[in-house]
Amino acid sequence: MMKDKLYQKSGVVIMHLARVFMTKKKGDRIETVSEYEKELGYARGTIQNALSVLKTEGAVKLESRGHVGTFVKEIDYKLVWMFTGIDFVMGAMPLPYSKLYEGFATGLYKSAEKHSGDLNMAYVRGASVRIQMLLKGAYDFVVVSRLAANQAIAEGLELEIGLYFGPKTYLSEHVILFADSTKQIIEDGMTIGLDPKSIDQSYITKALCEGKQVKLLEMPYNQIVQSIQSNKIDAGVWNLDEIKEKELQISYQSISNNAAFIETSEAVILTAKNNKGINNILKELIQSDIVLDYQRKVVNIEIDPSY
Known part of the structure; x- marks a missing residue:
């Protein structure tokens, strides 16, 4: 019984720390064990054990610099993501009524498959609707045009662009x-x-x-x-x-x-600022070169769309 409880506690702390590390990059300072102890309310040993698991599994390499603190030396976002407890990523894009949209949707799924990620997409008409649902937490990301993304950000919405795909990837004109x-x-x-x-x-x-x-x-x-x-x-x-x-x-x-x-011709991926670490997950899961290659093949009728 005690082992089960300890395992449950360790699991919660590991997931929390993994999600924190998804927001970090090489060279960033991490909080001290004491700071995590106050934040999470778990024993020092439990937190140290969770950190040890992430390091042992190769998800992250840390470097102590004495009184300055501990810093991220190396980080494998794909491995870190496995410990976050996030089973899949949910996105939304326009209804795939054109070859460019069909190709883009196909590319998203193919890229996720190549990186062993579980991606789910919803198809929703209207960029404003997709953005509203993103802010409500219904999606982890949405696909909109660069203009729509910039307009929403200019209005003060807590959003950021995670990935750019270049001109004529959303529509030709x-x-x-x-x-x-x-x-x-x-x-x-x-x-x-x-x-x-x-x-x-x-x-x-x-x-x-x-x-x-x-x-x-x-x-x-x-x-x-x-x-x-x-x-x-x-x-x-x-x-x-x-x-x-x-x-x-x-x-x-x-x-x-x-x-x-x-x-308006450029596709971008838009995320909510409060969804910490999602952009690092997406950069692992969605490779723009793979997405655009499949989009091109669908548009040129070299392959059938699959989404």
Whole structure:
């Protein structure tokens, strides 16, 4: 019975220390045993035993520098993660309605598999919805555009970008669709489709309509094409990838000359600042070169998507 209790206590302390170490990097100072003793409320010997397990298993190498303190000499995040008690990582990304999204989802899973990680993905429409759920703790990370991530951070939300994937990894570009094929720009008197849940679509739409006398009609992103084809609205911002892949017969104009809009083409992984160590886990689990290689193969129809 006592051994069971000791094992349970050691296990809790090991998990806690492993999660702390996931936030550390080589050269960082760690807390003293006395400080951990006060923080956790466990006996000094139990804490020392937990540290010993992590060192013996090769998860971390520590270096004592006398009165200065103890520092991380080497750290193996993959091994440390095994002791955190975190069984899987949960993420969310857009609905995979384009080859780029299908390829990205495939790449995430393939990268996780190569690194023996258990990854689970949810597919949720609207960057603002995904970000809200991230902040509520429903997900460990979300995939959004670089522009959406920067907008959310600029608003003061406790978020940070964990991984960048480069231009044209989220989508090739946004374009402006028109019901009247003779139109090339948004004009006064037009009704424009706006999805407030899509940070990118909303931002670009408002920027294009600035200074013009137009009506913004709120609607889900996936209804914009149909609304233009039925002349319910005059124009709307849309993803060029889906137009090309579905061979939609609809008039559109490029808007990619705006530098801010280009940020909407880059996929990034966004995490909550209070989820300590998650970025180190993700950097072990998700290798951008693997993700992008599978994305390219799916887009080029070299392999079938798998997610």
